[in-house]
Amino acid sequence: MTATSxxxxxxxxxxxxxxxxxxxxxAAPAPPAPAGAPPAESVPDREAPASALPASGGAAVTAGDxxxxxxxxxxxxxxxxxxxxxxxxxxxxxxxMVSEFMLxxxxxxxxxxxxxxxLARWPRPADLAAEAPGEAVRAWGRLGxxxxxxxxxxxxxxxxxxxxGDVPREHAQLLSLPGIGEYTAAAVASxxxxxxxxxxxxxVRRVFARAVTGVQYPPNATTAAERKLARALLPExxxxxxxxxxxxxELGALxxxxxxxxxxxxxxxxxxxxxxxxxxxxxGPARRGQTYAGTDRQVRGRLLAVLRDAPGPVAQAVLDTVWxxxxxxxxxxxxxxxxxxxxxxxxxxxxxxQG
DNA sequence: TACACGTGGAG
DNA sequence: TCTCCAAGTGT
Numbered sequence: 001m002t003a004t005s006x007x008x009x010x011x012x013x014x015x016x017x018x019x020x021x022x023x024x025x026x027a028a029p030a031p032p033a034p035a036g037a038p039p040a041e042s043v044p045d046r047e048a049p050a051s052a053l054p055a056s057g058g059a060a061v062t063a064g065d066x067x068x069x070x071x072x073x074x075x076x077x078x079x080x081x082x083x084x085x086x087x088x089x090x091x092x093x094x095x096x097m098v099s100e101f102m103l104x105x106x107x108x109x110x111x112x113x114x115x116x117x118x119l120a121r122w123p124r125p126a127d128l129a130a131e132a133p134g135e136a137v138r139a140w141g142r143l144g145x146x147x148x149x150x151x152x153x154x155x156x157x158x159x160x161x162x163x164x165g166d167v168p169r170e171h172a173q174l175l176s177l178p179g180i181g182e183y184t185a186a187a188v189a190s191x192x193x194x195x196x197x198x199x200x201x202x203x204v205r206r207v208f209a210r211a212v213t214g215v216q217y218p219p220n221a222t223t224a225a226e227r228k229l230a231r232a233l234l235p236e237x238x239x240x241x242x243x244x245x246x247x248x249x250e251l252g253a254l255x256x257x258x259x260x261x262x263x264x265x266x267x268x269x270x271x272x273x274x275x276x277x278x279x280x281x282x283x284g285p286a287r288r289g290q291t292y293a294g295t296d297r298q299v300r301g302r303l304l305a306v307l308r309d310a311p312g313p314v315a316q317a318v319l320d321t322v323w324x325x326x327x328x329x330x331x332x333x334x335x336x337x338x339x340x341x342x343x344x345x346x347x348x349x350x351x352x353x354q355g
Numbered sequence: 356t357a358c359a360c361g362t363g364g365a366g
Numbered sequence: 367t368c369t370c371c372a373a374g375t376g377t
Contacts, residue, residue, distance in 0.1 A: 101374095104375075107364075111373095142363085143363055145360055146360090179374090180375085191370090221356075252373095258372090292361080296360090332360075
């Protein structure tokens with residue numbers, strides 16, 4: 001049965017080549033949105049257009065003409081978009097949602113194999129909801145941030161109970177699900193249902209910071225000004241808005257990256273405010289580097305790795321071997337239990353949560 | 356608002 | 367080797 005949604009606004013009705021490309025996935029053709037595209041009814045995010053944009057002086061800014069940005073970026077996307085499984089027409093809303101959970105802070109290349117296995121095992125929300133949460137944590141493997149697995153499982157249960165097994169279409173409904181915040185709600189509504197939403201992820205924020213605002217990097221946390229700018233740049237037509245969201249995101253992921261600026265390959269290099277300004281270096285304090293070695297996170301990771309790889313309950317003595325500092329070790333284990341990622345049994349054994 | 360939360364590849 | 371960072375969320 002059809003799992004969930006209609007065709008994605010991001011992919012052509014064409015069938016993908018049998019020998020689909022792997023992680024590195026070269027460019028795959030992504031023709032214009034199909035005519036009788038997605039439903040797309042709701043039109044939130046309405047806001048005054050150009051008003052939010054910085055005053056334009058020369059050719060740089062896109063003030064009164066956001067289309068000057070939309071057209072070349074979307075055209076670039078048609079030719080350079082990666083052929084990713086969650087962008088295929090048959091992915092459905094559930095596929096889109098699963099991919100968004102997995103992609104939170106995790107590279108595409110590492111998500112691909114886990115995504116495929118996940119969807120094969122749990123093709124619908126109800127399938128996952130019927131499993132013990134520990135199975136979700138186990139299948140999550142080494143993607144990192146395993147709480148996401150727990151939340152995805154919780155979201156699947158909520159969808160099964162409250163929405164009759166179908167991924168909800170409304171932004172507010174999506175937002176009410178565990179693990180779904182502002183970004184993911186907008187992404188699912190836009191990518192899966194073709195709605196008009198400002199989809200502000202780290203890629204889009206960087207592209208806007210450079211191309212429109214003229215600075216190398218966006219602020220650490222998303223600001224009201226960024227949201228306003230994103231809404232102002234949103235195309236009126238829902239289908240085009242969804243296309244724009246995917247296109248601007250892909251541009252940030254493939255060309256306008258954090259470490260490199262592929263201006264030579266950029267479709268809007270000619271009007272990029274940052275480039276036109278001579279690419280001034282980032283001002284202000286350097287972003288805080290996240291040290292990992294020796295942190296509770298590392299200990300938690302080791303403890304959970306043991307539980308994931310064990311078929312059943314594990315004795316405390318075994319867990320004790322992963323870290324020699326007892327106080328930190330105990331704190332990490334307690335944290336995992338408090339988070340619901342680990343279930344303590346009454347006989348000194350621990351296991352992944354059963355329900 | 357700032358910080359906790361995993362993991363591994365790239366430069 | 368070591369720093370940076372990858373489609374964020376929750377508190």
